[in-house]
Amino acid sequence: MNCTRRSFLKGSLATIFFSNFNVPLYGSIINPKKNIVIISLRGGMDGLTAVPVNDNLISHYRSDLILNHKLKLNPDFSLHPKLKTLHTLWSENLAAVVHATNMPYTERSHFDGQNIMETGALKAYTEKTGWLGRGMKSAGLYGSSLALSLPMPLLLRGVEKNNNYYPTWMHLPKREVIERITRAYDGVEQDKLQEVYNVIMNRPLTMQGGDETLDSLSKRTAQILKDPLGPKVAVFDLEGFDTHTAQGTVNGEHAENLQDVDLIIKNLHAGMGSDFDNTLILTLTEFGRTVEQNGGNGTEHGYGSAILMAGGLLKKSQVFSDWPGLKKGNLFQGRDLLSTIDSRSVYASAMSAVFDVEFDRIKNDVFWNEDIKDFSNLLFRV
Amino acid sequence: MKRDYLRKVAFGISVDEDVPSDPLVWAQNQFDVVPDFIWEKKLPTLDEQRDRYGHWVYQDREVLREKHKNDRLAYEKEKDHLRNITGERFFESLELSVRHTNALASHSPAFERMWHFWGNFFAISEKDFLASFSTGVYQREIIRPNMVNTFEELVYAVTTSWCMLHHLDNAENIGPNSKEGVRKNSDNDKQKVGLNENHARELLELHTLSPDANYTQEDVVEMAKVMTGWRHFWSKKKLEAGPIKFQPEYHEQGPYKILGKVYDIKDFNTVNKGKELKVVIKDLANHPSTQRHVAKKLCQHFVCDEPTDEMIIPIVNAWKKNDGNLVEIHKATMRTVFQYGSNYRKFSMPELWLLQNAKMLGLLYIYMSPQGFEFKGSKPSRSHELVKDILWEIGHPIYRAKQPNGYIDLEDEWLSPELIIRRLAAARRFVNITNPNVNYDQEYFENVIIKNFDHPDKLLKLMKESTFYADRFAVFANSPEVMRA
Numbered sequence: 001m002n003c004t005r006r007s008f009l010k011g012s013l014a015t016i017f018f019s020n021f022n023v024p025l026y027g028s029i030i031n032p033k034k035n036i037v038i039i040s041l042r043g044g045m046d047g048l049t050a051v052p053v054n055d056n057l058i059s060h061y062r063s064d065l066i067l068n069h070k071l072k073l074n075p076d077f078s079l080h081p082k083l084k085t086l087h088t089l090w091s092e093n094l095a096a097v098v099h100a101t102n103m104p105y106t107e108r109s110h111f112d113g114q115n116i117m118e119t120g121a122l123k124a125y126t127e128k129t130g131w132l133g134r135g136m137k138s139a140g141l142y143g144s145s146l147a148l149s150l151p152m153p154l155l156l157r158g159v160e161k162n163n164n165y166y167p168t169w170m171h172l173p174k175r176e177v178i179e180r181i182t183r184a185y186d187g188v189e190q191d192k193l194q195e196v197y198n199v200i201m202n203r204p205l206t207m208q209g210g211d212e213t214l215d216s217l218s219k220r221t222a223q224i225l226k227d228p229l230g231p232k233v234a235v236f237d238l239e240g241f242d243t244h245t246a247q248g249t250v251n252g253e254h255a256e257n258l259q260d261v262d263l264i265i266k267n268l269h270a271g272m273g274s275d276f277d278n279t280l281i282l283t284l285t286e287f288g289r290t291v292e293q294n295g296g297n298g299t300e301h302g303y304g305s306a307i308l309m310a311g312g313l314l315k316k317s318q319v320f321s322d323w324p325g326l327k328k329g330n331l332f333q334g335r336d337l338l339s340t341i342d343s344r345s346v347y348a349s350a351m352s353a354v355f356d357v358e359f360d361r362i363k364n365d366v367f368w369n370e371d372i373k374d375f376s377n378l379l380f381r382v
Numbered sequence: 383m384k385r386d387y388l389r390k391v392a393f394g395i396s397v398d399e400d401v402p403s404d405p406l407v408w409a410q411n412q413f414d415v416v417p418d419f420i421w422e423k424k425l426p427t428l429d430e431q432r433d434r435y436g437h438w439v440y441q442d443r444e445v446l447r448e449k450h451k452n453d454r455l456a457y458e459k460e461k462d463h464l465r466n467i468t469g470e471r472f473f474e475s476l477e478l479s480v481r482h483t484n485a486l487a488s489h490s491p492a493f494e495r496m497w498h499f500w501g502n503f504f505a506i507s508e509k510d511f512l513a514s515f516s517t518g519v520y521q522r523e524i525i526r527p528n529m530v531n532t533f534e535e536l537v538y539a540v541t542t543s544w545c546m547l548h549h550l551d552n553a554e555n556i557g558p559n560s561k562e563g564v565r566k567n568s569d570n571d572k573q574k575v576g577l578n579e580n581h582a583r584e585l586l587e588l589h590t591l592s593p594d595a596n597y598t599q600e601d602v603v604e605m606a607k608v609m610t611g612w613r614h615f616w617s618k619k620k621l622e623a624g625p626i627k628f629q630p631e632y633h634e635q636g637p638y639k640i641l642g643k644v645y646d647i648k649d650f651n652t653v654n655k656g657k658e659l660k661v662v663i664k665d666l667a668n669h670p671s672t673q674r675h676v677a678k679k680l681c682q683h684f685v686c687d688e689p690t691d692e693m694i695i696p697i698v699n700a701w702k703k704n705d706g707n708l709v710e711i712h713k714a715t716m717r718t719v720f721q722y723g724s725n726y727r728k729f730s731m732p733e734l735w736l737l738q739n740a741k742m743l744g745l746l747y748i749y750m751s752p753q754g755f756e757f758k759g760s761k762p763s764r765s766h767e768l769v770k771d772i773l774w775e776i777g778h779p780i781y782r783a784k785q786p787n788g789y790i791d792l793e794d795e796w797l798s799p800e801l802i803i804r805r806l807a808a809a810r811r812f813v814n815i816t817n818p819n820v821n822y823d824q825e826y827f828e829n830v831i832i833k834n835f836d837h838p839d840k841l842l843k844l845m846k847e848s849t850f851y852a853d854r855f856a857v858f859a860n861s862p863e864v865m866r867a
Binding site for chain 1: 390395443447448450451453454457507509551579580583584685694702777784785786787793795797798799800801802803806807808809810811840843847849853855860861862865
C-alpha cells in the first residue's frame, strides 16, 4: 500500500453538508444525540508504541524503539508522548484503551487485513458490507453517517443514504447554476440525482471553503456532530502506520501518525463542548506489529494491537486487557503480541451502547452470531 | 434509436463526425480485430514494468531501509529520488493517457469501451505498487489481445499473469504436501505454509462462476490446490517481481474434485502438471453459470442495473453457438443494447462521463496526445498527470479499485453527494481544457446535441437558458441527458 500519501493534507475544503434533516429538534433535546467516531489507522498500528507496557523485556526486543517521556496511565501501561490529549482526557475518565486486541486475523496482509477490519468477517472478501453499515442498518439509522473520504468506505456500506465529504481544491459552480441543473430534473422519472443536488444545495454556506488540513477537517467534523440534526456516525481514514523502517520513538513516523489521531480527538473534544459527553471515539486497525524490531529499526506486520478510545460515553479510564505477556512463549508464533480480545466484541459493544440497540441484536445482525462478548457494561456508559 | 446508441456503446461523437447510417453495424464492425494504439511513442512492456517494479521494491526494501535506518529524512529523500528514477510516479499517468487517447481518437470507440469493461471485470485492485507500474500494461498486454479470442483463453491469460497472481497472493498458496510445503513445515523456526485461497476464491466468484453456481468452500479449497505452483520466480534481487513459472515443487497433487467433477492426476503426466489449471479453467469458463454471470455483467454495464433475461439470454446463446468466442459475444452485446437500450437510462460511472464529455465537447487534457510522451527517468510534470488528476478528483482512479471486484457498475454506488459535487466542480473546470480553435457558442452546443441525442429538445432548451459562457459546461455535463446514457 502507498503509505507516503497523507490524504488529509491534500486539497482544500470546498463543501460540506448535513444529513438527517428530518429529525425534529425537540426530539434531540429530550434524547441527546449520541455519536460514534471511528478512526481507521491503515498500515497496522503498533500497539506497543501507542500504549507501551511497563515490562523490561521490551528493551530486549526493541532496543532502538524505546520511548522516553512516556505518559503514565497506571503502573502497567503508559501512552506515547504524542498522545497528550488522550492523556489529559484519561484523568477526566474520558479516555480508555483496549489492549492486546485485534480482529481474528493472523495472516499479516494489509490487503486482506483491511478488508477484514472493515467487514468484520473471518475471511477477506467474503462480505461486501461493513460492520458499521450493518450496525446502522440494524439500528434503523439511515442517512446518519458522514465519511471523511471520497469513496464511501467499505466500513459504512450496507446501509442506505450515507454521506461523505472530502476536501478538494476544486470549486462548485455558482448556486444558480446548480439550481438550473436541479430544475432540469423536474419531471425526469424516478431520478435520484435531483435529491442529491438538493442535498448539495442545502449545505449551510458556513461549511464551504476553509483550508485543507486534518486540523481543519476535524474541527469541522466537531461542528457537524454537534448539530442535533447532523450525522451520528463519522469515519476518519488515516494512513501511514506501516512503519517497516526508521519507525522512530518519541519522534518519527509512527509518532507523527499518533499525533494525527490525538489531533482529531483534541479537536472533537474542544469543538463539541458538552456534546463530547455523548460521543464515543474508537480507533480501528488491521493488525499490530512485531514485538521485535527488524533490521531497519522498524517493525513487521503482526497480530495484536490496541484500540484507543475517548469520549463521554466511556464508563471510566482503564486499560481493558487480558494481557498475554511478552515472553517468547507468550507471543503469537513467537513474534507478535497475542490478541486475547476479539476486537469485534469491542465494536459490537460500542454500537450497542451508542445506537441503544441490544447487544444480542448487533451480534446477530452484524456479526452472524459469532462468538463475541458483550463488554457494554464494562467499557461504556449504557 | 440511433444517436443515443452512440453514447450507450461508445462515447458519443464529436461535432466533426457524421452519425453512422447503421449504428448497430457500425458498432459490431469494431470487434473483429484488435485496434492499434494511436500513441506514437514507444510503450513499455509488461516484462519491463515487472523489472522496474522489482528494482523499486528491492532498492527500497533491501537497500535504503538498511542504509538509512537511523535517519528517516535521508531515507525519505532517497526514496523520493528512487520513485522518480524508477517511474513509480510516472507510469500510471502514462497508461491513463494512452487509454484516454484511444478512447477519444480511435475509429473503434466501442471496442475501447469493451476494453474498459474487461479491465474492470478482471480488476487489479490497489495493492502494493501494481497501479504505479503494471496495471495499465496488464490491460494492454493481457486483456486487450485476448478480446478476439475465447473467454476461456482470456481467463487463462489473466489467471496466469504475474499481475493477477501477485494481486491475489497466489505465491503464498503452497501445497502442504508438496516438496517445498513439507520442507518448510518441517523447519520449526519457519512460519508454516499452506493453501491460500484468495486467488482461487476470486477466480470462482468474480472471474468465472459467480456465487449463483452454488459452489462450496470445499470447491474453493480444491481450486486452490489446482492453483498451487503458479507463482513468480523468486530471486534475491528481484524479489516478488520475477517472471511467472509453474513450479511443481510447490504443487499439491490431485485428484481434485470441483463442482462434483473429479480431475485425476493420472490424466496429467509430469511434464503437463501445470496444465491442470488449463483443463479446470476450460470447464469453469464454459460453465452455464459463468456464461450467465458474464452476460449479466455486460448488460449491467451497457443497459441497466437490473438486466432481464431477454437481454441476457441472446448473449448466452451467442456464447454457446460460438464456443465462447468473444468477438461474437461482443457483437451480441451490441445487439442487445440496440434492442433494449432505449428503454433505460444507464448512469455513467465517472470516467465514462468524463470521456463522453471530452468526446462531445472536444476537450483537450491529454498531454502531447496523440504523439505521446515517454518515460525519461524523471518525475512527471503536472501536464503529464492531468488525466490521472481529473480521474482522482472525480473519484474514479481506474487502477486503484479498493477491492478485486473492481468498480461496481450500479448507480447507488455513485450517487453519494461528494461524488456528485466532484462532477459539478470538475465540469466547471472544463472551460480550462477546451479546444482553443473552437468557439463554444450556442450553435456549437446545438450541433453537438443534435448529433448525440435522439430527443434533444429539453437539453437544447436548457443550454439556451445558459447564456453565461463558463456555466455552459457545468450545465451540459450535469444535465439528466449527459449524466446517464
